[in-house]
Amino acid sequence: MTEPQNLTRKIMADHLREGRLIVGEEIGLAIDQTLVHDATGQMAMLQFEALGFPRVRTKRSLIYSDHNILQVGFENADDHAFLSSAASRFGLHYSKTGNGICHQLNVERFAVPGETLLGADSHTTTGGAVGQLAIGAGGLDVAVSMGGRPFHLPMPRVIRVTLTGALGPWVRPKDLALEVLRLLGVSGGRGSILEFAGPGLAGLSVTDRATVANMSIETGAITAIFPSDDNVLEFLGKQGRERDFRRLAADPGATYDGEMAIDLPALEPLVALPHSPDNVAKVAGRAGIKVDQVAIGSCTNSSFSDLMAVAAILRGRKIAPGVSLVIAPGSRQVLLELANRGALADIVSAGARLMEVACGFCNGVGQAPRTDGVSLRTSNRNFPGRSGTASAGLYLVSPETAAVSALKGELTDPRVFGDAPVVVWPDRMGIDDSMILPPAPEGADTPIQRGPNIAPLPRFAAPGETVQGEAMLVLGDNVTTDDILPAGAHILALRANVPALSRYIFSNIDPAFHERIRAAGCGFVVAGNNYGQGSSREHAALVPRYLGLAGVVAISFARIHKANLCNFGIFPLEFVDPGDLAGIGKGHKLRLLGLGPGLAPGAVLTMENETTGKSLRVRLDVARRQLDMLLAGGLLALEASAGRRNQP
Ligand code: MIC
Numbered sequence: 115m116t117e118p119q120n121l122t123r124k125i126m127a128d129h130l131r132e133g134r135l136i137v138g139e140e141i142g143l144a145i146d147q148t149l150v151h152d153a154t155g156q157m158a159m160l161q162f163e164a165l166g167f168p169r170v171r172t173k174r175s176l177i178y179s180d181h182n183i184l185q186v187g188f189e190n191a192d193d194h195a196f197l198s199s200a201a202s203r204f205g206l207h208y209s210k211t212g213n214g215i216c217h218q219l220n221v222e223r224f225a226v227p228g229e230t231l232l233g234a235d236s237h238t239t240t241g242g243a244v245g246q247l248a249i250g251a252g253g254l255d256v257a258v259s260m261g262g263r264p265f266h267l268p269m270p271r272v273i274r275v276t277l278t279g280a281l282g283p284w285v286r287p288k289d290l291a292l293e294v295l296r297l298l299g300v301s302g303g304r305g306s307i308l309e310f311a312g313p314g315l316a317g318l319s320v321t322d323r324a325t326v327a328n329m330s331i332e333t334g335a336i337t338a339i340f341p342s343d344d345n346v347l348e349f350l351g352k353q354g355r356e357r358d359f360r361r362l363a364a365d366p367g368a369t370y371d372g373e374m375a376i377d378l379p380a381l382e383p384l385v386a387l388p389h390s391p392d393n394v395a396k397v398a399g400r401a402g403i404k405v406d407q408v409a410i411g412s413c414t415n416s417s418f419s420d421l422m423a424v425a426a427i428l429r430g431r432k433i434a435p436g437v438s439l440v441i442a443p444g445s446r447q448v449l450l451e452l453a454n455r456g457a458l459a460d461i462v463s464a465g466a467r468l469m470e471v472a473c474g475f476c477n478g479v480g481q482a483p484r485t486d487g488v489s490l491r492t493s494n495r496n497f498p499g500r501s502g503t504a505s506a507g508l509y510l511v512s513p514e515t516a517a518v519s520a521l522k523g524e525l526t527d528p529r530v531f532g533d534a535p536v537v538v539w540p541d542r543m544g545i546d547d548s549m550i551l552p553p554a555p556e557g558a559d560t561p562i563q564r565g566p567n568i569a570p571l572p573r574f575a576a577p578g579e580t581v582q583g584e585a586m587l588v589l590g591d592n593v594t595t596d597d598i599l600p601a602g603a604h605i606l607a608l609r610a611n612v613p614a615l616s617r618y619i620f621s622n623i624d625p626a627f628h629e630r631i632r633a634a635g636c637g638f639v640v641a642g643n644n645y646g647q648g649s650s651r652e653h654a655a656l657v658p659r660y661l662g663l664a665g666v667v668a669i670s671f672a673r674i675h676k677a678n679l680c681n682f683g684i685f686p687l688e689f690v691d692p693g694d695l696a697g698i699g700k701g702h703k704l705r706l707l708g709l710g711p712g713l714a715p716g717a718v719l720t721m722e723n724e725t726t727g728k729s730l731r732v733r734l735d736v737a738r739r740q741l742d743m744l745l746a747g748g749l750l751a752l753e754a755s756a757g758r759r760n761q762p
């Protein structure tokens with residue numbers, strides 16, 4: 115008899131192409147679907163082309179236009195022309211601007227229980243809401259999987275999160291997501307997949323689960339997954355996708371690598387205070403903070419149920435005079451349903467500003483708050499500067515807390531408001547996929563449109579056996595990819611143009627970084643725990659490499675960023691003795707010794723600090739595959755040197 119399996123391992127076993135399902139060992143998973151968007155897709159498609167793949171080999175691959183939608187110059191329109199033409203040529207579907215946010219659309223239209231999805235966006239995890247094993251990665255990893263090759267990662271620990279009871283009135287899935295963050299912090303989920311289970315699931319719809327799966331990445335987890343049960347069947351039915359349904363759950367008696375339990379009735383409305391999503395407090399304890407802006411939307415909370423509840427709260431009322439309320443529906447389907455039910459009229463009558471169906475304010479594309487402003491948001495990240503205003507404080511809350519607070523003008527516990535809204539779903543949502551363009555037939559030879567914003571891919575050389583450079587920055591714990599390459603409309607517009615983008619690396623921390631590293635020619639960044647947390651943006655590795663960054667020495671790394679560093683030939687080095695961090699100062703001259711063909715994965719290397727005269731030991735904790743890339747100067751250089759051709 116085979117042993118009972120948890121849900122994660124079942125899906126992994128179905129997709130295992132390399133390795134063994136032993137925690138910590140590298141595995142290669144077959145990928146059924148991929149997604150990229152207009153902030154990560156430019157590089158992914160240029161890399162796909164450079165790898166020589168003629169056509170995608172997945173069941174379905176999509177490019178979404180949702181992040182980079184402001185057109186104040188030619189750049190974003192150039193990028194969209196490039197992306198849609200590349201999609202058509204290489205066999206991907208292209209979701210046009212105005213159709214919606216990739217993760218919302220994936221859950222509505224494409225996610226299939228039991229399948230794998232690899233997305234060039236950290237919140238790809240949202241697909242876990244329907245039992246899809248949905249993982250975020252850098253664009254180059256997604257390009258490789260688009261070409262039909264497995265995706266590699268260390269076999270995670272699977273943590274069962276058992277939910278009991280039901281959420282009380284006005285307590286929402288966002289509060290559950292924040293509770294998970296309160297319990298785990300921004301790095302407590304590293305190396306793990308959170309598998310939700312228990313009787314509490316019955317009261318959570320797919321859109322509720324999507325909020326929780328979405329924010330699982332904020333704990334550092336690889337992803338989260340929910341069983342595919344009656345609630346999933348009901349949701350897929352409303353999307354006309356009953357045929358995609360497959361009932362999936364852990365076997366009774368399945369074992370896990372860790373356990374957590376959350377009693378839903380014990381939860382209260384929660385808020386993540388500035389400047390980290392794990393800085394969680396009870397709304398009741400912070401009520402009364404004056405609010406300048408309330409922003410409802412993002413891939414965390416922009417579903418039909420979220421916005422219908424918001425509309426019900428706003429109905430017949432006006433927002434407080436000092437508040438700017440902005441609302442961005444997650445998809446065109448959601449927007450049309452709101453319009454057809456009169457909810458849009460309730461939203462607009464209350465004084466809200468209706469935003470484009472896109473990521474928008476979530477990553478600083480518009481709606482930057484005033485200096486020192488307080489912005490209440492339903493999104494998932496409140497890192498410093500992410501809104502576009504460095505001094506603003508972002509508070510993350512549920513849509514219900516956001517709407518009630520917009521009416522009151524201050525952070526308000528929604529439970530004071532009376533009866534909680536009850537959202538009634540239609541039997542079937544309006545289905546119209548006409549903004550998703552299919553690719554041209556194979557062999558159609560579609561030309562790829564390359565405007566001046568599409569710069570050629572930079573190429574990198576192999577390192578020598580010794581690498582010498584300055585400690586360009588010495589940083590603390592939890593450095594985010596927003597710190598490395600900030601969000602914001604003007605920077606996002608340059609995602610296809612590495613030389614132009616390079617001016618912004620670490621610009622919020624040290625505006626002179628770009629010039630300093632250029633002058634030094636080669637350098638290291640030194641940091642504490644969980645370096646590179648947050649987004650999947652591979653530009654946070656690619657662009658520093660372009661500027662001459664040879665290595666990052668840290669106590670530990672966030673998974674996606676570490677993989678991105680290897681892909682672009684930057685050495686991710688971990689202090690053997692974390693106490694050595696204190697001995698390195700900005701500007702110290704460092705020498706990394708012992709690189710070369712004899713090196714083995716997990717090797718401990720010597721780093722000399724020429725400024726202090728001391729030596730320290732650093733571990734190169736990477737897989738063989740990654741070591742080969744690092745020694746070749748990155749994945750593209752390795753492929754070129756191996757003469758690998760991906761032609762059929
Ligand atoms: C984010 O939420 O930070 C983004 C913008 O969606 C990123 C993607 C990117 O920066 O390219 C992510 O989460 O991966």
Ligand code: SF4
Nearest residue numbers: 237412413473476477
């Ligand atoms: Fe878009 Fe924000 Fe979601 Fe990132 S977190 S995908 S920027 S909505």
